[in-house]
Amino acid sequence: MKKILFIILSIFVVFAGYSQTEITGQVFDDNSKKLSGATIMISKDSVSSILAYGISDTDGKFKVAVKSESESLFLKVSYIGFATFEKTILNKAQQLEVKLSPSSEALKEVIVKSEILQQRGDTLSFSVDAFKGKNDRVIADVLKKIPGIEIRPNGGIYYKDEPIQKYYIEGLDMLEGRYNLANNNLSANAVSKIEILENHQPVKVLDSLEFSERASINIKLKKDITFSGTATAGIGAAPLLWQAKVTPMIFTKKRQAIVTYQSNNTGVDASGEVLNFSQNFYGNNFGIDQENWVSIQNVSPPPFSSERWLDNNVHLLSGNILQRIKKDLDLKLNISYLNDYQQQDGSTQTRYFTPTDTIDVIENTNNDIFISKLEGELTLENNADKNYFKDQLAFNGSWNAKRGLIDRPDTRIMQQMDNPFFGIKNDLRLLRTVGKQLITFTSNTGFAENNQDLLVKPGQFEAIFNDGEPYEQLQQLVSTRKIYTDNSAGFTEALGKFTIAPKFGFSIQNQQLDTDIFLEDGEEVFDADFKNRTEFVESSVYFKNSFRFKSKDETWNLSLSTPLEFKSFRLEDDNFEETRELDRLIFEPYFSMNKKLSAYWDANASAALRYDFGELQQLYYGFLLNGYRNLNRYNAPISEETRQIYNAGLGYRNPLKQLFLSASYSYNYSENNLLYSSNIGENGTTILEAVALDNNSDNHSFRAGGSKYFRKMKTTLKLNTSYNLSKRQQLLNNTLAEVNTRSLNFRGSLDAEISSWLIANYSGNYTTYTSGFEDGDFQTIETQQHTLDLYFYPKDNQYLSAGGEYYGNSLSENGTNYFVNLSYQFTFEKPKMDLNISWRNILNTDTFINAYNNEYYYVQSSYRLRPSQVLATLKFTF
Structure with a gap:
C-alpha cells in the first residue's frame, strides 16, 4: 500500500522553475473601479505562445511569474466588455497599473493560444499529438484524456456532465449520433485537433437567434483527403x-x-x-x-x-x-x-x-x-x-x-x-x-x-x-x-x-x-x-x-x-x-x-x-x-x-x-x-x-x-x-x-x-x-x-x-x-x-x-x- 501511495503522490509532483521574473499590478476600469477576474497573459511577443498567465483577484491585483531570457515581454490584459490592453514591457520585476476602457467587442473574438490548445471564443481546440500516449490507437483513446470530457461505459460522450449535441468530422455530421463508429475506429494519427464547440447551435440560420447550452465535438484531420480505419x-x-x-x-x-x-x-x-x-x-x-x-x-x-x-x-x-x-x-x-x-x-x-x-x-x-x-x-x-x-x-x-x-x-x-x-x-x-x-x-x-x-x-x-x-x-x-x-x-x-x-x-x-x-x-x-x-x-x-x-x-x-x-x-x-x-x-x-x-x-x-x-x-x-x-x-x-x-x-x-x-x-x-x-x-x-x-x-x-x-x-x-x-x-x-x-x-x-x-x-x-x-x-x-x-x-x-x-x-x-x-x-x-x-x-x-x-x-x-x-x-x- 505504501508503494502505491508513493506512486500516486509522485504523479502530482510539479517541479519549480529556475530563475523567474515577477510581474505584479492592479487592473481598473476607466472610472478607477477595481476589476476582479481579468485575464493577464504574458508572451515573448504578440504572436508567440503564452509563457505565463494570471487572473486578477477581488481587489483587481495580479501576480505573474515568468521565465524567459528575452529582454522584453508582451503583456495582454482582457476582461469581458472591455477593450484588450496590450503593451511591450521590459523583462524585469515591476509594478503595473492597467486601465481598461469599455468596448462592444464580442466575447467570441477572444483568442487564447498555447502549445496544446487554442481558444477562440466558444471553441476549444486540443492538440491530439500533445495528449496521445504510446498505447493510444484510435481517437477515443485520446478523447478520454481531455479535461472536461467523459466517455460513459456505453460510449456516450459528455462534456461538463452533459451529453454532447453533435459529433462532426471536418464540420460534417455524417453519423447522425452513431459516433461510436468513428470514435472506436478512426486512427489517432490521422487527427490533428479535437475541437469542443461550446454553446453550439447546429442550425446556422439560428446561430444568432437561439442560444444553445450544449456542446458539440468536431474532429479536425491532418489531410484534406484521409483514408483511415482499423x-x-x-x-x-x-x-x-x-x-x-x-x-x-x-x-x-x-x-x-x-x-x-x-x-x-x-x-x-x-x-x-x-x-x-x-x-x-x-x-x-x-x-x-x-x-x-x-x-x-x-x-x-x-x-x-x-x-x-x-x-x-x-x-x-x-x-x-x-x-x-x-x-x-x-x-x-x-x-x-x-x-x-x-x-x-x-x-x-x-x-x-x-x-x-x-x-x-x-x-x-x-x-x-x-x-x-x-x-x-x-x-x-x-x-x-x-x-x-x-x-x-x-x-x-x-x-x-x-x-x-x-x-x-x-x-x-x-x-x-x-x-x-x-x-x-x-x-x-x-x-x-x-x-x-x-x-x-x-x-x-x-x-x-x-x-x-x-x-x-x-x-x-x-x-x-x-x-x-x-x-x-x-x-x-x-x-x-x-x-x-x-x-x-x-x-x-x-x-x-x-x-x-x-x-x-x-x-x-x-x-x-x-x-x-x-x-x-x-x-x-x-x-x-x-x-x-x-x-x-x-x-x-x-x-x-x-x-x-x-x-x-x-x-x-x-x-x-x-x-x-x-x-x-x-x-x-x-x-x-x-x-x-x-x-x-x-x-x-x-x-x-x-x-x-x-x-x-x-x-x-x-x-x-x-x-x-x-x-x-x-x-x-x-x-x-x-x-x-x-x-x-x-x-x-x-x-x-x-x-x-x-x-x-x-x-x-x-x-x-x-x-x-x-x-x-x-x-x-x-x-x-x-x-x-x-x-x-x-x-x-x-x-x-x-x-x-x-x-x-x-x-x-x-x-x-x-x-x-x-x-x-x-x-x-x-x-x-x-x-x-x-x-x-x-x-x-x-x-x-x-x-x-x-x-x-x-x-x-x-x-x-x-x-x-x-x-x-x-x-x-x-x-x-x-x-x-x-x-x-x-x-x-x-x-x-x-x-x-x-x-x-x-x-x-x-x-x-x-x-x-x-x-x-x-x-x-x-x-x-x-x-x-x-x-x-x-x-x-x-x-x-x-x-x-x-x-x-x-x-x-x-x-x-x-x-x-x-x-x-x-x-x-x-x-x-x-x-x-x-x-x-x-x-x-x-
Whole structure:
C-alpha cells in the first residue's frame, strides 16, 4: 500500500522553475473601479505562445511569474466588455497599473493560444499529438484524456456532465449520433485537433437567434483527403475463439464514408458501435422505438466490460455515407444489420420488503437470446446561412426471440418469447428567411407495428386461471399498432437584443392494443378481465411562444417559453364497453438563465412546470402477463402528473490551466392522481394495479465534478460525485407506505505517463444506496469497483501490460470479485500493425456476485462469466 501511495503522490509532483521574473499590478476600469477576474497573459511577443498567465483577484491585483531570457515581454490584459490592453514591457520585476476602457467587442473574438490548445471564443481546440500516449490507437483513446470530457461505459460522450449535441468530422455530421463508429475506429494519427464547440447551435440560420447550452465535438484531420480505419483478426482458446473486424473510412471535402463488418464470439458487444445518441428537441416525443410489453426473466449483467461475461456469436454490418451535393447540401445514408446469439447463465435471490412481511424468491436462470435487427436512415440536409432544410426517412425492423429456463426450489419453468417489430417514420424541418423574419415548419409522421408472444410452462397464477390447480401452460399474445403525425408552423424574429419565436401546431396519435391469454390445449380465456381491445387517441392543438434575450457583450442569455396547449385523450375498449376521456388546457412555462460571471466563471439556472399524461402502457383495462410472475392492469382514470423542476449550476473553465469544474443542484416535485398497488405473493408473483389516489413525490439531486490536465506530467485527473434523495408513496400488499431512498456516488479516473517506460490508468467508483419506509431504513448497500492497468515499455515498439480489477458489495457474503489480466503487444513499423497476445481472467473467476436495491426490494445475482482465455490478435490501424 505504501508503494502505491508513493506512486500516486509522485504523479502530482510539479517541479519549480529556475530563475523567474515577477510581474505584479492592479487592473481598473476607466472610472478607477477595481476589476476582479481579468485575464493577464504574458508572451515573448504578440504572436508567440503564452509563457505565463494570471487572473486578477477581488481587489483587481495580479501576480505573474515568468521565465524567459528575452529582454522584453508582451503583456495582454482582457476582461469581458472591455477593450484588450496590450503593451511591450521590459523583462524585469515591476509594478503595473492597467486601465481598461469599455468596448462592444464580442466575447467570441477572444483568442487564447498555447502549445496544446487554442481558444477562440466558444471553441476549444486540443492538440491530439500533445495528449496521445504510446498505447493510444484510435481517437477515443485520446478523447478520454481531455479535461472536461467523459466517455460513459456505453460510449456516450459528455462534456461538463452533459451529453454532447453533435459529433462532426471536418464540420460534417455524417453519423447522425452513431459516433461510436468513428470514435472506436478512426486512427489517432490521422487527427490533428479535437475541437469542443461550446454553446453550439447546429442550425446556422439560428446561430444568432437561439442560444444553445450544449456542446458539440468536431474532429479536425491532418489531410484534406484521409483514408483511415482499423482491421482486426484474432484467434484464441478455450473454447475456440475468433474475432474479425474491418472498418475502412474515407474523408474528403465532399464525401465521407465509414463501413464496418465485424464478427466475434469473444464477448465484444458489437451493437454498441451503432448506438444512436442523437436527440430530438422539437415537437412531441412521438417515435418508432420498440416497446416491450412482455419479457422473460433475465439475470442482471455485471457492471463491467462485456468481454468478461458476454457469451455471444455476433455479426454486424454497417454503412454510413455522406455526399455533399453542393455547398451546404448533404445527402446521408446510415444503415446497419445486427445478428447476434447470446447466452445467459446465473442465479438471483430477490427479497421484497413490505410493511407487513419479507418475501424471498430464488431463481436459477438459463437464457438463449436471438437478435436480428435492421435499421437505417436516409437524410437530405441543407444547412445554409439563410435557410435550413432537413428531411429524414427512418425505418426499424427486428425479429427477436428469447428462450429461458428457470429452476426454482419447487419447480422448473420454461419461458419462450417472440418479438417481431416494424416501424417507419419521416421527420421534416424547414426554416426559411422571408424578409427580416425566419419562417419555420416541422412535420413528424410515423407508423409502428409490434406483435409479441410469451409462452410459460407450467402455467402460473393457478388461483386465478385454474381454480388453484396446476396446469400445463400459459400464453400471452399482444398486438399493437401506432400511427401518428405532429405538424407545426411559426416564425422567428430578432428585435434588437430580443428574439421572439411563436409557433402553432397540432398532433394526433392513434394506438391500438389487442391482448389475449390462452391456457393448455389452446383454451382461450374469455373472461373480459383478461382481454384488451383498446383504442387510445391522443390529440393536441398548441401555441408555443418563446422569448430570448442576449446582451450585447454576450454575458447574459435569458430564455422564456410560454407554451399553451389543449390536449384531448380518448380511450375506448370494445371488450369492456367503457370509455375514458380527458380534456386539459395546460400551460407549461420554462425559464432559463445563463450568465458569464468572468472569463472563467459562468452560472445557470432554470425553472419549469410540466404535465405528463398516461401512455397506453399504463392505461389498459384487462390483465396482461408481463412476465412469468408479473400480472398487470390499469383499470383507473387516465393518469395525470404535474411536475415542478428547478435547476441551478456553477461552472469554471480555464483552458490555459486545462482545469474544468462544475457543480449543480436540482429539485423535482410531482403530484399524481394515481398510485400503483403491488400485491406480492409468497412465491414472488406480483399483481400490479392502478388506484385513484392523490399522492406526491420529491427528489433532490446534487452533482459536482472536475477534471485537470497536468501538462508537465502528461496526466489527466477526473473526479465526480453525486447525491440523490427521493421520497414517494407506494401501496404494498394493500398497505400505504412512504418509500425513501438515498444514494451517494464517487467516481474518478487517472491517466498518467509516469515515465518513458511506464503508463498507468486507474478508474474507481464507490456507491452507497439506502432505501426504507417512513419509520426506518430496511436496507443499505455499498458497492465499489477499482481498475488499475500498468503499461511497461521495454522498447518503444512493444509493451507488457498488467491489469487488476476489484468489485465488491456489502450485502453478499461472497460479494468480493478479483480479476487479473496480462497482455503483450509488439508493433511492426512496416506494415503498420499491432500483434497483441492477451491472457484474460488469469484467476479463472467463474462467477460474479452483484447486488442492488430499488425502493422496496433488493436483488442479489450471480452471473456465470467467461473462463480464463488466451487471445492473439493482429490489428491494423491505417
